[in-house]
Amino acid sequence: MSVENYKTQIKMRNARNAAIQKGVISVLDVGTSKISCFVLSFDGPSGFKENDGIGSMLGQSSFRIIGVANTKSKGIKFGEIENVHEVERAIRLVAQASQKMAGKRVDHVIVTFSGGSPRSYGMAGKVNLPEGYVTDDCIARSVESCDIPDYGIGREILHSQPVNFAIDSRSGLTDPRGQSGNALSVDVHMLTVGSVSLENLLYCVQRCDLEPAGVVSASYSASMSSLVEDERELGAACIDLGGGTTGISIFLKKHMIFTESVRLGGDHITGDISQGLQVDFDTAERIKTFYGGVLATGMDDRELIDLQSNTGDWEHDSRKASRTEIIGIVRPRAEEILEEVRDRLDAAGFDHLPSQRIVLTGGTSQLAGFDGLASKILGQQVRLGRPLRVHGLPQSVSSPAFASLVGLALFAAHPQDELWDFDLPKRSYPARSIRRTTKWFKENW
Amino acid sequence: MRSMTQKRFMARFFSTGSSRVSYRLERLWLTKYVRVFVKCILPVSIFLSIIILYTLEQNRSQYWVDKFFGVIEHIADKPELSVKLISIEGASVSLDQEVRNTIPLRLPVSGFDIELDNIREAILELPAVNNVSIRVVAGGILKIQVDERTPALVWRNQAGLFLLGTDGKTVGSIGSRAERSDLPFIAGDGANSRISEVLKLMELAAPISTKILALEWVSNYRWDIVLSNSQRILLPPDNPELAIDRFLLLNETYDILARKISRIDMRNERRIVIAARIETNLTNE
Numbered sequence: 001m002s003v004e005n006y007k008t009q010i011k012m013r014n015a016r017n018a019a020i021q022k023g024v025i026s027v028l029d030v031g032t033s034k035i036s037c038f039v040l041s042f043d044g045p046s047g048f049k050e051n052d053g054i055g056s057m058l059g060q061s062s063f064r065i066i067g068v069a070n071t072k073s074k075g076i077k078f079g080e081i082e083n084v085h086e087v088e089r090a091i092r093l094v095a096q097a098s099q100k101m102a103g104k105r106v107d108h109v110i111v112t113f114s115g116g117s118p119r120s121y122g123m124a125g126k127v128n129l130p131e132g133y134v135t136d137d138c139i140a141r142s143v144e145s146c147d148i149p150d151y152g153i154g155r156e157i158l159h160s161q162p163v164n165f166a167i168d169s170r171s172g173l174t175d176p177r178g179q180s181g182n183a184l185s186v187d188v189h190m191l192t193v194g195s196v197s198l199e200n201l202l203y204c205v206q207r208c209d210l211e212p213a214g215v216v217s218a219s220y221s222a223s224m225s226s227l228v229e230d231e232r233e234l235g236a237a238c239i240d241l242g243g244g245t246t247g248i249s250i251f252l253k254k255h256m257i258f259t260e261s262v263r264l265g266g267d268h269i270t271g272d273i274s275q276g277l278q279v280d281f282d283t284a285e286r287i288k289t290f291y292g293g294v295l296a297t298g299m300d301d302r303e304l305i306d307l308q309s310n311t312g313d314w315e316h317d318s319r320k321a322s323r324t325e326i327i328g329i330v331r332p333r334a335e336e337i338l339e340e341v342r343d344r345l346d347a348a349g350f351d352h353l354p355s356q357r358i359v360l361t362g363g364t365s366q367l368a369g370f371d372g373l374a375s376k377i378l379g380q381q382v383r384l385g386r387p388l389r390v391h392g393l394p395q396s397v398s399s400p401a402f403a404s405l406v407g408l409a410l411f412a413a414h415p416q417d418e419l420w421d422f423d424l425p426k427r428s429y430p431a432r433s434i435r436r437t438t439k440w441f442k443e444n445w
Numbered sequence: 446m447r448s449m450t451q452k453r454f455m456a457r458f459f460s461t462g463s464s465r466v467s468y469r470l471e472r473l474w475l476t477k478y479v480r481v482f483v484k485c486i487l488p489v490s491i492f493l494s495i496i497i498l499y500t501l502e503q504n505r506s507q508y509w510v511d512k513f514f515g516v517i518e519h520i521a522d523k524p525e526l527s528v529k530l531i532s533i534e535g536a537s538v539s540l541d542q543e544v545r546n547t548i549p550l551r552l553p554v555s556g557f558d559i560e561l562d563n564i565r566e567a568i569l570e571l572p573a574v575n576n577v578s579i580r581v582v583a584g585g586i587l588k589i590q591v592d593e594r595t596p597a598l599v600w601r602n603q604a605g606l607f608l609l610g611t612d613g614k615t616v617g618s619i620g621s622r623a624e625r626s627d628l629p630f631i632a633g634d635g636a637n638s639r640i641s642e643v644l645k646l647m648e649l650a651a652p653i654s655t656k657i658l659a660l661e662w663v664s665n666y667r668w669d670i671v672l673s674n675s676q677r678i679l680l681p682p683d684n685p686e687l688a689i690d691r692f693l694l695l696n697e698t699y700d701i702l703a704r705k706i707s708r709i710d711m712r713n714e715r716r717i718v719i720a721a722r723i724e725t726n727l728t729n730e
Contacts (some may be wrong), residue, residue: 092468105475209472 005156009420016213016415019108025213025412026067026098026106028091029221029405030201031114032076032244032267033363035087036397036405037094039067039102040412063413064391067102069094078244078263079115079218080197081204088204095208109210110412112404113158113201114218114245116193120258120348121149123160126185133180134167140422142186149190156195158217160419163189163255172253188419191217191259216411219247219259224407226361226385226400227251235353238385239341239374240404241364243267246337248344250353255416258348262340266364269333276329277321279309287326293368294334296327334370338377345378359385363401521557529553529585536591539617540573544591547571556581573616598640599625601632613640633662646670646680649689656702667712675722676702679710688714 019025026039040063071093075083099106125146129138143162151157165173167181176184198215205212223238232251240247244265250258269292274284291305300323307319350356358378360371365384375382387398387406397405473479500506520526529552533541547567550559561579568577568589576592596608596616608616608625615637619625629647636643643660646668650657653672661669667682670689680688688711696702701709701719710718 092465096468096471099475100471103475105472105477209469 006420009157009418012212012214013418013420015108015211016110016412019106019213020412022107024066024102024104024106026095026109026210027111027405027408027412028094028109028205028210029112029218029402029408030076030079030081030087030091030204031073031112031218031242031404032079032265033073033242034070034401035073035076035090035094036070036402037068037091037098037109038065038405038409039098039104039106040064040409041066041102041104042413063409065393065409066104067098067100067106068394068397069097069101070397071097076244079113079242079261080194081115081200084200084204084207088207091204091210092208095210107209107211108213109205110214110216110408111201111205111212112218112221112408113193113198113215114240114242114247114261114404116158116195116197117263118158118191118193118217118219118259118261119151119155120260121151121190121192122257123147123149123188123190124185125188126183128183129167129181132182133178134176134184136177136422138184139165139177139186142184143188143419143422146186146188151190151192154195155192156198157419158191158193158198158215159220159256159259159416160188160190161255161416162186162419163257164253174254189255189257190419191220193217214412214415216408217247217249217259218242218245218404219249219261220256221407221411222247222361222404223249223251223256223359224410225387226359226403226407229254231355231357231359234355234357236355236357236359237345237350238359238361239365239378241265241337241360241362241370242404243363246341246362246364248341248348250345250348250350252353258350260344260348262337262344264333264337264340266362266367268337269330269364269367272329272333273326277307277319277325278316279307283307283309288330288367291323291326292330293323293327294331294373295369296324296331300324300327330367331373334367334373335377337364338374342377356381358382361385361387361400361403363399365400521555525585526556527553527585528556528559528581528587531587531589533589533591536593540571540591540593543571543573544568544589548589550587553585556585559587572614575610596625596628598643599628599630600637601630602634602636607637609637609640611640611644613637629657630659631662632659633665635665636660636662642668642685646685646689649686650693652693653696653702672702674702676706677708679708679712681712681714688712691717 016025020042023042024039025042026037028037029035042063071090073087073090075081075086081087095109123146125142125144127138127142127145164171164187165176166185167173167176167179168183170181173179202212202215219238219240222240227236227238232254235250235252237248237250240249242265244263244267246262246265248260248262249256270281270284270288273279273288274281277284277287279287287305287307293300303323304320305323305326307321309317311317356379358374358381360374360382361384364370371382371384384400385403386400387403388410389398390406390409393406531545531548531550531552533544536544548564549567559581565577565579568574568591573594574591575594578590580588582588594610594614594616597611598609599619599622600607600609605618606620606622607618608628610616622630629643631643639662646660647654647657650670656672657670658673659671661671663669668680668685670678670680672678678692691714692709692711695717705722706719707722708718708720710720
């Protein structure tokens with residue numbers, strides 16, 4: 001892990017602490033089809049208690065949403081920024097609107113990132129325990145001892161979370177501190193993304209006078225709000241069907257163990273409709289939203305839909321298409337997306353998990369009959385996930401399309417420990433030399 | 446390929462999102478301290494500074510001060526509020542004049558300028574005034590209700606003849622006894638502090654009151670009753686009432702006063718001394 005990367009992450013973590021101290025922070029979801037922003041108000045430091053853990057309320061009682069804004073995004077393809085100025089303006093729009101609604105100025109923002117072709121790595125580290133029990137220092141050393149794989153030039157670490165601790169032969173520990181043993185080993189899940197697209201995103205945010213207080217993988221944050229606790233414990237995959245990308249995140253023992261993203265999404269379905277029916281993109285989006293589906297019935301043959309294009313050619317503009325035709329366009333693409341997801345899940349070894357629950361979320365999951373299709377391709381345990389209710393969440397943004405943003409709000413309140421949250425292990429030499437110096441002073445003065 | 450330069454130029458005027466400047470201004474406005482400053486501190490300070498700058502010019506402030514007092518004066522000078530008349534009730538003619546001389550007012554005067562407490566104190570200082578109440582009543586009248594101290598005795602000392610109230614305070618002075626022959630007459634230094642005693646003795650001595658000329662306080666310790674035909678009854682310092690009773694009994698029995706007696710000494714209750722009068726030509730003169 002590069003030092004630069006480490007410093008950036010530490011800086012963002014400090015910014016987040018400062019924001020929580022202030023009591024307001026905004027969360028921003030820069031997606032392919034929409035950009036939306038929440039302003040969260042925290043109850044203050046007293047709202048966070050060490051022993052709270054993740055309770056049944058999942059910590060959402062400690063904050064409330066006081067500002068919401070949402071706009072159509074421009075200049076983003078596959079979750080990556082294509083036109084910096086367009087995106088900057090859109091971010092500025094949602095930031096301004098949400099701050100106006102909140103009535104507060106917000107300086108810090110946590111951003112989701114769905115592009116940059118994320119790649120997951122598993123790492124393991126192991127240290128001996130000289131004291132005979134696990135101290136904070138031991139954990140830091142064990143994390144540091146992880147053998148970081150060569151993830152390539154032009155990539156950066158987005159997440160690196162310790163997911164499992166093992167002392168000697170006992171595995172599956174979440175908090176090993178204070179336990180006795182001879183050796184501590186740790187499993188770390190690391191997620192890397194392309195650094196160029198990440199930098200573009202941070203550049204856009206900084207251009208809006210906002211200080212990034214963290215970047216979170218979109219598929220991770222979507223699963224934060226859509227998976228329930230037992231799914232996260234027993235093993236589940238959250239499929240975040242977005243506009244440009246489909247994020248996959250696999251959870252086991254309350255930790256994310258795998259993340260992947262398919263560069264296919266709802267926009268491709270819209271594009272197919274647009275091409276197939278020869279209508280413009282916005283009309284295709286409307287047709288998909290109102291009449292889209294994946295399972296044709298006899299009734300759908302008789303349902304004719306106006307293709308309201310406005311070229312001026314009456315013959316062209318007054319065409320009609322039956323719903324079966326539309327479903328005929330949507331279904332192959334939906335199958336393609338789900339098959340891609342199936343491949344990624346197979347590659348990750350999802351079928352070895354104790355429970356193989358699949359939760360569909362994101363805007364595209366609202367397509368009629370999508371869960372039925374998904375259960376045919378991905379397995380029987382499919383359900384549609386909606387974001388959890390949090391304080392102050394308006395009805396208009398409680399659809400699955402906002403799962404990622406709501407999850408980000410939950411993440412802001414209850415962040416996961418990352419590699420950079422552990423102090424650098426104390427090198428024994430300087431500490432001993434200082435101790436020796438003070439001892440010398442005490443003896444001689 | 447779309448034009449990049451043109452688009453950005455036009456975007457300044459027709460941008461769908463908010464411009465950078467408006468975004469920054471909005472954020473500035475949402476900043477807590479800026480809001481407090483603009484909404485509270487700024488208007489208050491502007492308002493105060495205008496007032497201060499306005500009043501800093503001497504003439505202007507003087508103008509307003511003059512105007513303020515002018516208004517007050519204007520109200521005070523209204524004829525409805527001025528006092529034109531003094532009415533004194535419960536005072537004799539001489540006291541009435543005396544009270545009028547005491548009041549330091551030049552009528553007509555505004556009701557605002559009369560200080561009733563001062564006037565009241567000035568009137569109370571007059572010896573003949575027991576109590577006084579003053580108020581301004583409708584119609585511009587200063588009403589003075591005087592409770593006059595009525596003289597009960599005439600007292601002679603070395604300085605002259607004085608009228609005394611029942612409380613022993615001097616009410617006034619007279620030139621001769623004849624002016625108030627209706628009042629009992631006492632003499633002697635310190636007699637004025639024993640008025641109640643005098644009144645009681647006079648009451649006891651009522652049967653011979655026509656003959657009594659005066660009560661004299663002798664040597665600041667006992668009383669003499671001075672009678673008309675140069676007779677004198679000497680009373681003891683202790684229990685003079687009993688002595689008077691005894692004398693009256695004696696007089697009733699023997700009609701002493703009709704006899705040629707100059708002095709009846711009652712000072713010793715066991716031994717009454719009666720001095721006969723020696724008539725000489727000298728005394729007759």
